[in-house]
Amino acid sequence: MKKSHSHILVVDDDQEIRILVARQLRRHGFVVDVAANGIEMRNILGTARIDLVVLDRIMPGEDGLTLCQELRTTSNIPVIMLTLLGSETDRIVGLEMGADDYIPKPFNPQELIARIRAVLRRANELPINTPDYRDRRLRFSGWTLDGRARRLTAPDGSIVTLTDGEFDLLKAFAERAGVVLNRDQLLDLTSGRQPGLFDRSIDMQIARLRRKLAAYADANEFIKTIRQRGYMFSADVVEADE
Incomplete structure (x- = not known):
């Protein structure tokens, strides 16, 4: 299988989920870092170039929505949110907070891989080398x-x-x-x-x-x-x- 080499950050307070997701991602050629909370997430983002964040919705302290909002205001890194809250309302809230996709737990690891690839493909299709006209x-x-x-x-x-x-x-x-x-x-x-x-x-x-x-x-x-x-x-x- 062709190696992806995209760098994924998995943020989840559940160690078993972190291990499971990281193992599956590495099998499919992704480079993976893991974090248990917002502090660890920020430390990794400060030292590595991350292409996509897989973010748990419910965590003690700073929850996934708070961290997603922070990512949206500080970067353009795509975010896929994992959650036990799978209702349509919860999905809409996650998307409104800036998530690029929203996957309810429990999930099929193969579906997660497919969703990650789709979000990365969508991000890479955006026009690049565009001048920064933000303040022009x-x-x-x-x-x-x-x-x-x-x-x-x-x-x-x-x-x-x-x-x-x-x-x-x-x-x-x-x-x-x-x-x-x-x-x-x-x-x-x-x-x-x-x-x-x-x-x-x-x-x-x-x-x-x-x-x-x-x-x-x-x-x-x-x-x-x-x-x-x-x-x-x-x-x-x-x-x-x-």
């Missing part, structure tokens, strides 16, 4: 998107009111103009900013964003639907002069 100003067709001020200005000088989720979606599109992005990629690019943004709600956010842009001419045509693939921002985007 972008211009397209007379519009100005100010990352520092989190403000969108229409060609006539009007300020367009956007929710945080709408702004982050537009920023993700503008930073990757001409690139087709599917729902999973858009979720990854906007996760941690707007609670409730997952699955088909991406489509609803895009529909609302299109309507707001369309109020200022034919700007809704900027976001193209690419059948069976996703969405693409079709405008020519340049960095604005300061």
